[in-house]
Amino acid sequence: MMRYLLRRLGHALLLLVGVSVLTFLFTALAPGTYFDEMRLNPQIAPETVAALRAQYGLDKPLPLRYLSWLSSLLHGEMGFSFAYNSSVAPLLLMRARNTLLLTITATLLAWAIALPLGVWSADRLGRLPDRLLSWGTAALLVIPDLALALALLVLAVRSGWFPTGGMASVGFEALSPFNKLCDLALHMILPVMALVLSTLPLLVRHVRAAVADVLNAPFLLAALGHGIPKRTLLYRYALPAAANPLISLFGFSIGVLLSGSLLIEVVMSWPGLGPLLLEAILSRDLYVVIGGILFSTFFLVGGNLLADLLLYLADPRIRTESSAR
């Protein structure tokens, strides 16, 4: 167990280092820095710009920049944001918390809906409910995420049922803890709905396919012959047997949701990583961009690690294989 976990952890760490090196390499290709616009301003002397560049170490060669960034990472700073005039880590942490809140809620909700729906559909394979559901997922699949998010926003604006942006109402601080929670939940409904609807078709289709695959297995026929009730049969026997590809899909779905969340946060002005990253790209706030990308990779790698762990727990073959090594 420990060895398996350690190997996966080492792998994840290597990936993170790789991604950080890669992003730094890309920055070397980038034309222009945050201070370029200052250079156009005649009121700022070129020496000032040069001094600023020197102060932030932008004139040093790439490997040196990377090393100094690494050391600042170890100090919990992750470089310096030119636009916010503060270190990047606290800036990102707050935004990342909001993104995570959205993504985790959406992931859990999407799976909670997709699992029973997929099993239900697989049980009725080829019959009317299954066909209807297939049509429904296909319809959701062909509507672009962007259009879906905008449609939800239009719905919210027209009906006035949900708040249409941000994360908290005016006067949030003055509310009691319970009301705070309600307010937050109300603000989350729209973005979470957009995220869930955009990933649901993919998940339902995979669950359906995976369960339908095992439903014809002899051991399930035998179980049916023993008079085990249908519900137990489906959830206690069929689903675990179909779990392997689904657990891998779980890791993958986190990546999909992170990407989706980036767009939805911008559209619904949710104060997560998305708007910050977009702003940073437009103003060439280098270290914020790098930090944001690294954070998202970190989440994804974390999700995949979790999936690996679940796989280890769910599949005895992997357990014996890794202990035999």
Place this chain on the structure above:
Amino acid sequence: MSTRRTFAKWLVALGVLHGIVVCAGFFAPYDPVEQDRKSPYLPPTRLHLVDANGHIHVRPFVYSVRLREGSFDQYEQDTTEPHSVKFFLNGARYGLLGFLPCRMHFFGAEDTRIYLFGTDAYGRDQFSRFLFGGQVSLLAGLLGAGLTLLFGLCIGAVAGYYGGWRDSVLMRFAELFLALPWLYLLFALRAFLPLAVGPLEAFFLIIAVIGAVGWARPARLVRGVVLSAKERDFVRAARGFGASNGYLLRRHILPETSSVLLTQAAILIPQYVLAEMTLSFLGLGVPEPAPSWGNLLSSLQQYSVLVSYWWMYLPALIMVPFFLGYLGLASSLQERGEAYKIEMSSLGSLT
């Protein structure tokens, strides 16, 4: 057999849709960047069959519309004179397929203008912009997918065929690319490229960025196919007769990857159209005044537009058939692949 027929059906449907977009100049009544400052945010023009006097017209007609006194986005119809919709009439100059100078448009009206999808803030025809924007978005998706598949094919073939250290280095690299959520990766690549560029440069930049993002997955698939193909008996036999690596790859191994590549293309193209849309929507893609499906929707980021001008949302609805076509194509291809796989495995069990 039936999967082949559904495949053909979807292909024809997509062909028709793309044909309309390719001949945008003909089907669009107006120039996509031509502004009509007197009619900003004009709602879609209504087509009528019955006029104010109760007469029924065979040919649909429209009324001319003008701004109401003292308002900036309220319009009133002038019901005194119906203008019938004309087909194949001359209008704004354009280049059919980009180069054939032409003036004929599919539809339009004399003495007044027909805005099927309404107009935007500058009074530009949204319908024309949608068609011309489709050229940009769909071409970006197509070329981006082509680029990705080319990368994927080359890298996957090298990794699978030569194996050894090349394989492990390339596949580790692919894992790196798969480790990033794709939109973040897209952002990362875009972030480090110049921001303020002309429409044409931006277009090619976007294609390059989008094309560079997704190579890892097709590369892995191609690698898998190549790995199994190079151990097939006829390939070994050809090698035994002294065939060179280049010949083996070209003649025997790469053709095996065609079905994988085709399926991947049907999956990737709509995804890349979406990627272009996302970038342009966020202002990182093709800049105004050139239309693209993304920047057509970007005005909806303003609350007032979202609330007051519902027709600005129409492009998002009208592009759905395109995605439906690609989904149908991809799933029929996948089914075909499935059938092929089953066929192969049954053959395997016989021998």
